Amino acid sequence: MASAAAAVQQSAASTDFIEQPFFPNEPTGPMIKTEIPGPQSKAAIQQLDKVFDTRSLNMMANYQHSIGNYIADLDGNVLLDVYAQIASIPVGYSNPSLMLAATSPEMASAIINRPALGNFPQHDWASILETGILKVAPKGLDQVFTGTTGSDANELAYKAAFMWKRRMERGGDPNAEFTPDEISSSMNNHSPGSPALSILSFKTGFHGRLFGSLSTTRSKPIHKLDIPAFDWPQASFPHLQYPLSEHVEENAREEQRCLDETERLITTWHLPPAALIIEPIQSEGGDNHASPSFFKGLRELSRKHNILMIVDEVQTGVGATGKFWAHEHWNLSDPPDMVTFSKKAQTAGYYFGNPDLRPNKPYRQFNTWMGDPARAILFRSIIHEIERLDLVENTRRTGEYLYEGLERLSSQFPGEIENLRGRGQGTFIAWDSPRRDEVLRRAKGVGVNIGGSGERAVRLRPMLIFQRHHADILLDGMQKIFKS
Amino acid sequence: MASAAAAVQQSAASTDFIEQPFFPNEPTGPMIKTEIPGPQSKAAIQQLDKVFDTRSLNMMANYQHSIGNYIADLDGNVLLDVYAQIASIPVGYSNPSLMLAATSPEMASAIINRPALGNFPQHDWASILETGILKVAPKGLDQVFTGTTGSDANELAYKAAFMWKRRMERGGDPNAEFTPDEISSSMNNHSPGSPALSILSFKTGFHGRLFGSLSTTRSKPIHKLDIPAFDWPQASFPHLQYPLSEHVEENAREEQRCLDETERLITTWHLPPAALIIEPIQSEGGDNHASPSFFKGLRELSRKHNILMIVDEVQTGVGATGKFWAHEHWNLSDPPDMVTFSKKAQTAGYYFGNPDLRPNKPYRQFNTWMGDPARAILFRSIIHEIERLDLVENTRRTGEYLYEGLERLSSQFPGEIENLRGRGQGTFIAWDSPRRDEVLRRAKGVGVNIGGSGERAVRLRPMLIFQRHHADILLDGMQKIFKS
Numbered sequence: 001m002a003s004a005a006a007a008v009q010q011s012a013a014s015t016d017f018i019e020q021p022f023f024p025n026e027p028t029g030p031m032i033k034t035e036i037p038g039p040q041s042k043a044a045i046q047q048l049d050k051v052f053d054t055r056s057l058n059m060m061a062n063y064q065h066s067i068g069n070y071i072a073d074l075d076g077n078v079l080l081d082v083y084a085q086i087a088s089i090p091v092g093y094s095n096p097s098l099m100l101a102a103t104s105p106e107m108a109s110a111i112i113n114r115p116a117l118g119n120f121p122q123h124d125w126a127s128i129l130e131t132g133i134l135k136v137a138p139k140g141l142d143q144v145f146t147g148t149t150g151s152d153a154n155e156l157a158y159k160a161a162f163m164w165k166r167r168m169e170r171g172g173d174p175n176a177e178f179t180p181d182e183i184s185s186s187m188n189n190h191s192p193g194s195p196a197l198s199i200l201s202f203k204t205g206f207h208g209r210l211f212g213s214l215s216t217t218r219s220k221p222i223h224k225l226d227i228p229a230f231d232w233p234q235a236s237f238p239h240l241q242y243p244l245s246e247h248v249e250e251n252a253r254e255e256q257r258c259l260d261e262t263e264r265l266i267t268t269w270h271l272p273p274a275a276l277i278i279e280p281i282q283s284e285g286g287d288n289h290a291s292p293s294f295f296k297g298l299r300e301l302s303r304k305h306n307i308l309m310i311v312d313e314v315q316t317g318v319g320a321t322g323k324f325w326a327h328e329h330w331n332l333s334d335p336p337d338m339v340t341f342s343k344k345a346q347t348a349g350y351y352f353g354n355p356d357l358r359p360n361k362p363y364r365q366f367n368t369w370m371g372d373p374a375r376a377i378l379f380r381s382i383i384h385e386i387e388r389l390d391l392v393e394n395t396r397r398t399g400e401y402l403y404e405g406l407e408r409l410s411s412q413f414p415g416e417i418e419n420l421r422g423r424g425q426g427t428f429i430a431w432d433s434p435r436r437d438e439v440l441r442r443a444k445g446v447g448v449n450i451g452g453s454g455e456r457a458v459r460l461r462p463m464l465i466f467q468r469h470h471a472d473i474l475l476d477g478m479q480k481i482f483k484s
Numbered sequence: 485m486a487s488a489a490a491a492v493q494q495s496a497a498s499t500d501f502i503e504q505p506f507f508p509n510e511p512t513g514p515m516i517k518t519e520i521p522g523p524q525s526k527a528a529i530q531q532l533d534k535v536f537d538t539r540s541l542n543m544m545a546n547y548q549h550s551i552g553n554y555i556a557d558l559d560g561n562v563l564l565d566v567y568a569q570i571a572s573i574p575v576g577y578s579n580p581s582l583m584l585a586a587t588s589p590e591m592a593s594a595i596i597n598r599p600a601l602g603n604f605p606q607h608d609w610a611s612i613l614e615t616g617i618l619k620v621a622p623k624g625l626d627q628v629f630t631g632t633t634g635s636d637a638n639e640l641a642y643k644a645a646f647m648w649k650r651r652m653e654r655g656g657d658p659n660a661e662f663t664p665d666e667i668s669s670s671m672n673n674h675s676p677g678s679p680a681l682s683i684l685s686f687k688t689g690f691h692g693r694l695f696g697s698l699s700t701t702r703s704k705p706i707h708k709l710d711i712p713a714f715d716w717p718q719a720s721f722p723h724l725q726y727p728l729s730e731h732v733e734e735n736a737r738e739e740q741r742c743l744d745e746t747e748r749l750i751t752t753w754h755l756p757p758a759a760l761i762i763e764p765i766q767s768e769g770g771d772n773h774a775s776p777s778f779f780k781g782l783r784e785l786s787r788k789h790n791i792l793m794i795v796d797e798v799q800t801g802v803g804a805t806g807k808f809w810a811h812e813h814w815n816l817s818d819p820p821d822m823v824t825f826s827k828k829a830q831t832a833g834y835y836f837g838n839p840d841l842r843p844n845k846p847y848r849q850f851n852t853w854m855g856d857p858a859r860a861i862l863f864r865s866i867i868h869e870i871e872r873l874d875l876v877e878n879t880r881r882t883g884e885y886l887y888e889g890l891e892r893l894s895s896q897f898p899g900e901i902e903n904l905r906g907r908g909q910g911t912f913i914a915w916d917s918p919r920r921d922e923v924l925r926r927a928k929g930v931g932v933n934i935g936g937s938g939e940r941a942v943r944l945r946p947m948l949i950f951q952r953h954h955a956d957i958l959l960d961g962m963q964k965i966f967k968s
Contacts, residue, residue, distance in 0.1 A: 044607055044610065048609060048610040050610075051618055051626065052605070052609065052613060052627070052628065052629075053602075053629070053849070054605075055845075055846035056602045056603060056846040056847050056850055057602070057604075058603040058604055059603070059604050060605060060607055061599060061607065062606070063593050063594075063597035063606050064589075071604070074607050085599055085603075085604060085852070086600045086852045088852060089598075093596075093597050098595075098596040099592055102591075102592040102595040103592050105548075107586075107595070108583055108587050109547050109578065111586040111595075111862060112582040112583060112585075112862070113547035113550060113573070113577050113578060115547065115569055116569040116570045116572060118537075118540045118541070119541065119543075120541075120544075120555070120569060121532060121541065121544060121545070122545055122546070123528055123545065123558050125532060125536065126531045126532040126534075129536060134535055143535050143536070144536065148632045148633055148636070149632055151636075151851065152632070152633070152636070152694070155694050158695070159711055162711055162712065163710045163711075165710075166710040178705070182709060183709065186705050186708040186709045186710075187702060189699055189713035189715055189716060190715070193705070194708065194711060194712055194713040195710060195711075196712070198712070208851070209850070209851050210636070210639050210694045210695065210696060211642070211695040211697075211714075212695030215673055215695070218671060221662070221666075221667045221671055221677070222845065222848060224673075224677065224678065225650075225662055225666060225667070225670045225677055226646050226649075226670075226679060226848075227643055227646055227678060227679075228679060228680070228681055228682070228714060228755075229678040230673060230712060230714075231673055231674070232673060234672075343852065346598060361539075362539035363540050363706050363707070364706060364707075364709070364710075365537070366540055367635065367692070367693050368569070368570045368633070374595070374858070378596070
């Protein structure tokens, strides 16, 4: 790797810090033995296709052979993985600390004795929450409702918002009884029992694929076609121009336009919103960013009009932006009402702080499993590993280094890297590419597994153990593709 | 246990088979040391309530101390558990065979390297499916889409049904392209892209609590109040009179009435159904049964009107009715289009057979995790354990024995056991009780953990390892409560 990037890395390292590899037994680089998929993988894909849809298959992986930042396939190919199971692997494949947790008697019992947590929690559930999920709770939020996936987490948050909004409409009294009309109409899916309320989301946002969450998802038609949806409102998300420093005024005007539109929808939509939901960085929808002042504006609007603000940190949460939660970048003095999480947490749910967000009666927010203690135990170990190795700081620093390298590449190949974005957001970096799908495909040939987002963005979602020497491999690989 | 029930058991056993305990290290009976919750549990509940809603809490359990059919709490109380985590524990707490699977290197890798199955499945995913989930696929259904919970499984099935129905409306051509109007309207949640279609469900049915599944759930207002819902149709579920043998004609008329109403809704509802969904036995809604001819009638109606039939086996599936799938009791010549599962499977998803139920393009039915290999590996072990111990047959036989015992109790205490139901349905037995909540509460005092369903049913949901000697303990306990 006698590349320019490596040379820069060496000199930066000498004046900055000496980088210790987190995974001493990681491969030193990618290894490409066959085209991908190779013959073994092709045979396995053919077998799998008989019983399971494989048309979205990207690689047939062997996880027992995958280590740290490297994903292995069935043909002996080993790729640097900066997609990481759609941003879901936090601290590396086959991480030894997680392996200890996964082979503990506590984990075995959690796997085979899965409880109905709402009825029969295990004796140490409070401790598992307090030393894990709640230890990293966003500022101002000290309670959690656990779930199973990001979509599920968002829908649970929507339900909490609707129950809260109806309580407010009843004057806020937690002891107010439901009227006979509410009770009977709810069983017919009609108002007032099933209220004429909505969740406001933003264009090109993604919040999941279940019926409620999909109604708030606005990323791509392929997610939504043929599926009935609620007639809920969508506001414009700012469409910023890059580089940011050259478009300060236009971008501020654009954000104000979106705030005005949001306020108009909150006050005029025929199904009034109980909450708005927003991603700190729209991920699936194309890596769209907005400034802290935009999000502060949303917090003010939601307070002004008495609706809740839900921050969807399913993809941005757990360290990837150089903060544990991406919304910490905003420095809100008034925290969001709810923050949802999943993916790198390897479990899911929503945080909240306001006691009014506990429904007024039991069994209103409830389901059989209400999460999975096995996954909560794993998240606790992930948190310990992040702290032990200071991985949020690692991600912040590696992100800076990677961003600088991409800036240089973008000067060198301006037709290949457009609208580079994510400065100061850890490794949560993306750019637009005029030949995106070709770049992603050819990346495998240079030993890197990368994903896209939106129509034409290349999105980087490395793990939190991604270091400078991995960034060098990625930068070299990109350079090779752009040169060719 | 010198009880009448035990005496019957002895004589039955001698002419029938000698019962070998499946769990040699199980307690020989319940042990009650304190009131429930006892002092240790109360302290733990108080601690948990600070961060997690405990108002639906039933018992604070210690699963490491729970074995086989017995659940242990923090105060040393040990109860025979015939509720089993809302019907979700299949082969006993701390089952040694499952423990082997849970501590295998394969499981550890699955826990810490959770893949995005649709993009990066693990190399042995086909084998895990074929030797597990698909080995027990209902007749006629040879493919599976994996998910995470029962609600999720049902919503995935609904999405498959909507995509299928729209394809049929386009003439069935899998290569028909979406129109520009469909594409743009779908992004606004409007028809035709978000079609004006529905899922038909049945009164007092339960299919989950997410927004789509909750729109089909009609069990209790507390599940539905304040949550927006789709204006989807609900048909009456037969309200049978007991004992069945004394009400043959009325019940047949009642079932025909419900079939006629279903047909009327299919042909006239303003949002035409793409599918109907039904439970073989309505569980959460009060343990409501119907005859095989009713279900055959639904299969005929759904064929006649070109809509799909989804059978929700989330609670009835995996052996509890004395068949692996409860709908096998119907002897349909034409299988259901989809069957959903969760709970005792410890994973979730839907089975289907028709290739048309694979959407015409990738990424239409998709999400990040698409299930969990760890849970699929566990289900494979559960299936092996069920086969090794012949547990479906055990459940059929124990169910017969238990039903007879309850019939005797119901003659003895006719005011306590009304509308006893579930004959020939394994241990999936219930009855109505004029003082249901008191019976459930007092059951703990005699060492048994039981659940309710609907407004006044006592529902039995023992595990598949429930044997005659456990049935005797349950019958004795009930007798004590009824006598008091």
